[in-house]
Amino acid sequence: MSAACWSCGSALAAGAPFCVACGKVQAPTADVTYFDVFGLPRKLALDTSTLERAFYKLSRKLHPDVYARASEREQQWSLEQTSLLNDAYRTLKNAIPRTEYLLKLEGVEIEQDRASENGAKKESRMPPDLLEEVFELNMQLEEMRMNQKMGEDDPQLRGDLEKAKTQFEGQLAESDSDLQKLWVKWDAAVDADDEASQADAKNKMVALLDRRRYVRNLVRDVNEALGA
Amino acid sequence: MSENKDERIVGIDLGTTNSLVAFMQGEQPVVIPGEDGLNLVPSVVALANDGPRKFVVGNGARQYLVETPERVIYSAKRLMGRGVDDVREELKLFPFHLADDLQAGEVLRIKLGSEEFTPPEISAYVLRQLKKNAERYFGAPVTKAVITVPAYFNDAQRQATKDAGRMAGLEVLRLVNEPTAAALAYGLDRKKEGIVAVYDLGGGTFDISILKLHEGIFEVIATNGDTHLGGDDIDNLLIAIAIDDIQGELGIDVRTSPETVQAIRKEVIAAKIALSSEPLVRISVDLPTGERYQRELPREAFEQIIKPVIDRTIEPCKQALKDAGVTPEQIDEVVLVGGSTRIPSVSQLTDDVFHLHARGKKPHTELNPDEVVALGAAVQANILGGGSKATEDMLLLDVTPLSLGIEALGGVVAKIIQRNSTIPASATEHFTTGVDGQTNVAIHVVQGEREMAKDCRSLARFDLKGIPPMSAGLPRIEVKFLIDANGILHVSAREQRSGKEAEIEVKPTYGLTDEQVETMILDSFDNAEADFAERQLIEARNEADTILAAVDKAPSNAAWQQLTDEERGQIALLKDELFVLKQGDDLKALRAGTEALDKATRRFAELMMDAAVSSAIKGETMDSAGDKLGEGPTAPHPFAPAEISKD
Known part of the structure; x- marks a missing residue:
């Protein structure tokens, strides 16, 4: 069925949150993506200040405050549309959630970074090239924790951990700039409609996010051990 | 009446110590005074007699505090949405008592005379007084209101406030966070842009909110606080010291005399207020033995005493800055709200936290810190009523102060909506069954930042019922959690394989059911x-x-x-x-x-x-x-x- 505005009968763009003709909020439609909310293509190199302006503009049209005197039905739609808008903005404005979201739309199962069903924290797979560093780091972390239990402090060990922390933080920053390069690659492949190139960029992003998650957990563990 | 489009919507600050009602008069919000001509209505409710119940609210109720403390309730806001285990410690300092038969998890009931009342009922009496004041002022009925709540209030506390409004005969169009309301009141005068921190230390609660102001949009980017921190804590500390003093110097235990404790309370509050402008005060209380307790309190000593209390505001400020992703130097303006910010050392503390002095800045105190929240509520009421020239471009985007999570196996929390998410916000989760033919699934929803569910605030237990019997793991129940613009959670569920709308039974952990609220709508x-x-x-x-x-x-x-x-x-x-x-x-x-x-x-x-x-x-x-x-x-x-x- 082609959608029409419930109020003025004008034709609606698919998934449009409000009618361009009369400005009234519309019932939310299923399967609207966060990119659709902003009328954006599924591309990753976003200008966040443009996104912010669009968010403010849409908020002014959809927010429940604007519908406080409207019918109950419109109030409910405004609530649902605004929550979708807010969820979309929150996801798209930050680099990592945006990338993860796009990958999910592309059918990739992203590891949830929270407690899983069985209550244990899922550990990300260790990137093979980090094997040696991680092995040594784990030894140091263990020693640090033992020291703390005994109430001792080993300045040498502390220094080593600080150094490891700086190194891994450097890797995080590096992975962020690598990610941006992959965005450009993905976006170009989307524009060129080059499926092979898209698949390649996608796989590289998945690998990069896996590694990034792993390194971030390391930084978190070191911070915990250092009592930061 | 509700059809009347011109009906005025009022803004209400339902405070721990004092409450106010305001409305937008032309381009300016103004506070509506009571019959006594005063803007502040003390949040004090006295039951003057039992027979035909006679309630006295506000200034008139204050005299009962000293005369018949067992017939008066104050600071009921601190008890809103809380359970018996939360408040047991704190209640030792109050003259009122809980009902004897309270179960854990039940809504509190407080003894007042020979009757019992829940905190929302007590608040409803305060709200009804404000409603009356507004009706007297307008010469027309008032049925719609915006009510403010501490930004750090959880779901149960918000729901309790909304319930209180309903009991008082008010349709609560919106709950607005107090610091955000204050920002609205300040934002009206000058078209500000930039990042603003609102530091709100009131009678019983502390909030810190960081907002981004842009072309009339007030976007909260982070909020933090403590719903049990305020002027009351300072009073209680001073009372405890006085009681100790009396015990030590005169060997009299005054704790058994509620009248004397109230007399001390009155005296230390007066001393606290005087010390904001005087270097030294004298405390003097007549004791039941005919003796008199006297003590000099210099401002320096006072500041020493209260330091541990006010220092508790530092950590929430730092956390809010961290969550907002800004440094103190990036905060363009700091706004002080709440009566407790009149204390010079509190103002000094904000100066230190936000590095104001060093940057040649001063915190904003131009608007009366007791009234600014009510004024902001009136601004929001005006926006909801369709706006006016003064408010036409204004839009408030607030956040949820606490993360929402579900208890997973092993008692850990799976967070589904992170704190500081702009509201309305939603999350969709999928659940299934663990046993063949299972037709019910229980979900425990919590609010808070801790890892384990037992350390978070239990919001409610949802029982999904009527799931068509299938093999274990086959049903796919989609549950949608939605936090509305009031910060209140709504849950809906659907079994996706059968497309059947699942029935949800909600057991609020610390709340009243709709039916209970209905019976409590003020009799009169x-x-x-x-x-x-x-x-x-x-x-x-x-x-x-x-x-x-x-x-x-x-x-x-x-x-x-x-x-x-x-x-x-x-x-x-x-x-x-x-x-x-x-x-x-x-x-x-x-x-x-x-x-x-x-x-x-x-x-x-x-x-x-x-x-x-x-x-x-x-x-x-x-x-x-x-x-x-x-x-x-x-x-x-x-x-x-x-x-x-x-x-």
Whole structure:
């Protein structure tokens, strides 16, 4: 069925949150993506200040405050549309959630970074090239924790951990700039409609996010051990 | 009544210590005073007698604090949405007692005289007083309100506040966070841009909110706080010290005398307030033994005593800055809200936390810190009512202060909506069954930042019912969690394989059910409406009487002769009409008749005024000129010598 505005009968763009003709909020439609909310293509190199302006503009049209005197039905739609808008903005404005979201739309199962069903924290797979560093780091972390239990402090060990922390933080920053390069690659492949190139960029992003998650957990563990 | 589009929506600050009601008058929000002429209504409720219940609210209830402390409840806000285990420690410092048969998880019931009341009921009495004050001021019923809550209030505390509104006969159009409301009030005057921190230390709660202001959009980017930190804690500390002192110096245990504890409370509060401007105060309390406890308290010693309390605001500030992703230097303005920010060392603390002095800045205190939240609520009420020139571009985007999570196996929390997410916010989760043929799934929803569910605030247990029996793991139940613009959670569920809307039974952990709220809607509400209509009619008749009496006297005034025959005829006609209307009880017609006569006599009033002024210039005294107006100072508008001042 082609959608029409419930109020003025004008034709609606698919998934449009409000009618361009009369400005009234519309019932939310299923399967609207966060990119659709902003009328954006599924591309990753976003200008966040443009996104912010669009968010403010849409908020002014959809927010429940604007519908406080409207019918109950419109109030409910405004609530649902605004929550979708807010969820979309929150996801798209930050680099990592945006990338993860796009990958999910592309059918990739992203590891949830929270407690899983069985209550244990899922550990990300260790990137093979980090094997040696991680092995040594784990030894140091263990020693640090033992020291703390005994109430001792080993300045040498502390220094080593600080150094490891700086190194891994450097890797995080590096992975962020690598990610941006992959965005450009993905976006170009989307524009060129080059499926092979898209698949390649996608796989590289998945690998990069896996590694990034792993390194971030390391930084978190070191911070915990250092009592930061 | 609710159909009336012009009905005024009021803004209410339901505070721990004091409450206020405000509305937007033209382009400016103003506080509506009570019958006593005061803007602040103390959040104190006294049950004056049991027989036919008689409640006293506000300043009038305060005298009961010392006389019959067991018949008074104050600071009920601290008990809203909380369970018996949360408040047991704290209640030791209050003179009131909980019901003896309370179960863990049950909504609190507080003894008042020989009866028991829940915290939302107590708050409802305060709200009803504010509603009455507004109705008196407008001369029209008020049924819609925006009510403020601490930003750090959880779901249960918000729901309890909304329930209180309903009990008081108010439709709560929106719950607005107090610091955000304050930002709205400040944002009205100057079109500000930039990042603002609102530091709100009130009677019982502390909030810190960081907002980004851009072209009328007030976007909260982070909030933090402590719903059990405020001026009350300072008072309690000072009371405890005084009690210790008395025990130590005079060997008297005054804890068994609620009257004395209240007398001490009154005295230390006065001392606290005085110390904001004086370097030294003297505390003096008469004891039941006839002795007197006296102590000098210099400001320095006071600041030492309260430091541990006010220092508890530092960590939430730092966390909010961290969550907002900004440094103290990036905060353009700091706004101080709440009576406790009048304490110089509190102001100093904000200076330190946000590095203000070093940057040549001062915190904003231009708007009265006791009133600014109510003023902001009035601004939001105006926005919801359709806006005005002053508010047309304003839009508030607030956040949820606490993460929402579900208890997973092993008692850990799976977070589904992170704190500081802009609201409305939603999350969709999928659940399935663990046993063949299982038709129920229980979900435990919690709020908080801790890893384990037991360390978070339990919000509710949802029981998904009516799942079609299938093999374990086959049903796919989609549950949608939605936090609305009030910060209140809504849950809906659907079994996706059958497409069946699953039935949800909600057991709020610390809340009242809809049915319970229904039974608590203030008994006398209907009477209050009837009383109100009657009072209005009486007032309107009085007004009509006054103007009729004035018109009767008019022909004796020289100005009367200056009117045309037509004008005099019209006045006579309207006068007769009004006389008839006054006998009936049609309020609207009576008001219209009074207004018509008022209008018809306006030129006469002006002529009379001119005559009075010119005779004053000729050397007559104002007083005698006033006499010539033929009316005393009680006359209504057209005949009142209000334009002539005596100096």
